Amino acid sequence: MISLATPQPSRCSDPTSKAVELAYLTFEHPSLEEAERFLTDFGLHVTHRADDGLWFRNTGPSPFCCVVKRAPKARFVGFALAVATREELDALSRLPEATSIEPMDTPGGGERVRLNDPAGFVVEAVHGRSEVEPLAHRAPLRLNSPAAQSRINDGQRAAVAPPELTKLGHVVLEVPRFQDSCAWYTRHFGLLPSDVQVLPDGSPMVVFLRMDLGATPSDHHTVAIVQGFAPHFEHCAYEVVDADAVATGQRWMQERRWHHAWGVGRHILGSQVFDYWNDLWGAKHELYSDGDVFTSDHPMGVHEVSRKAMSQWGPVMPRSFIRPELSLANLKALARVFGRNPDVTPGTLYRLFKAMG
Numbered sequence: 001m002i003s004l005a006t007p008q009p010s011r012c013s014d015p016t017s018k019a020v021e022l023a024y025l026t027f028e029h030p031s032l033e034e035a036e037r038f039l040t041d042f043g044l045h046v047t048h049r050a051d052d053g054l055w056f057r058n059t060g061p062s063p064f065c066c067v068v069k070r071a072p073k074a075r076f077v078g079f080a081l082a083v084a085t086r087e088e089l090d091a092l093s094r095l096p097e098a099t100s101i102e103p104m105d106t107p108g109g110g111e112r113v114r115l116n117d118p119a120g121f122v123v124e125a126v127h128g129r130s131e132v133e134p135l136a137h138r139a140p141l142r143l144n145s146p147a148a149q150s151r152i153n154d155g156q157r158a159a160v161a162p163p164e165l166t167k168l169g170h171v172v173l174e175v176p177r178f179q180d181s182c183a184w185y186t187r188h189f190g191l192l193p194s195d196v197q198v199l200p201d202g203s204p205m206v207v208f209l210r211m212d213l214g215a216t217p218s219d220h221h222t223v224a225i226v227q228g229f230a231p232h233f234e235h236c237a238y239e240v241v242d243a244d245a246v247a248t249g250q251r252w253m254q255e256r257r258w259h260h261a262w263g264v265g266r267h268i269l270g271s272q273v274f275d276y277w278n279d280l281w282g283a284k285h286e287l288y289s290d291g292d293v294f295t296s297d298h299p300m301g302v303h304e305v306s307r308k309a310m311s312q313w314g315p316v317m318p319r320s321f322i323r324p325e326l327s328l329a330n331l332k333a334l335a336r337v338f339g340r341n342p343d344v345t346p347g348t349l350y351r352l353f354k355a356m357g
């Protein structure tokens, strides 16, 4: 049986706070019009407009789940995690990497503390945002099986339309210092490792972290951390009502001529039926349904990493999905980590490239 060879990922018994919701993502983009075209085709709704930004919501009660600010260069800035109490926000504000508590003038109001995680992503802790009326979406389709027919004298007609995104589900980040980043999220936001994928020598390459909601089931992952050699936004994911919504979403995005990244398939770890789409600057956005949910007592699983281990059916993950861009910035980042970062050695990278085909 394969085992983990490093201190992280592991649980923190006394975290600074416990995240209870992935609140929103923050991007920058030179063209708000183009960003809006992609995100509304993908299923988000504009809820607030300003000269310098656009705020988007899904069908759920969150006042917004994505903000795009106008800036010269497209980039992912960071994301926000909601905490349940103001005391937790206060505790986070006392960390050396944190701002003091500040009021939010964005839709839904509330208060926030801004932090930088060890990889440099901006992580906002938010509290007290007011909710909005959820938007209507179709119910999950009733399915017939050999043993149980729930749909008699009736057909199955899921409409091809912009996906109805019910929730912002998770964000996946590549980081150069896996141990530091993983420890930071478990220590300060109480995230629990659900599953870790390791190399044959036990070095962790991917960890799926879920929120600690006690006996309330929590999504298999809200934040996932991938060993890389530079900070990089890997993807974000939104939940839809069922697998037909993932597939009709694919048809819709194809008809709108967006660039497909991978899917439809079903993941192994987390079990989601998934489909991935690239936006205008190559950032990946995922539609998913039917993911696993765990209570806080569920232990961490340890698994060997490989390209085939990323899905149980559907196409094998394309090499283009994870291949780093051969750019001067990436080569410089690679040169910087060697010899200075114990998480990334030439041997680690060799074993990872071998494992991922």
Ligand SMILES: [Fe+2]
Residues within 6 Å of the ligand: 170, 172, 235, 236, 237, 286
């Ligand atoms: Fe995902």
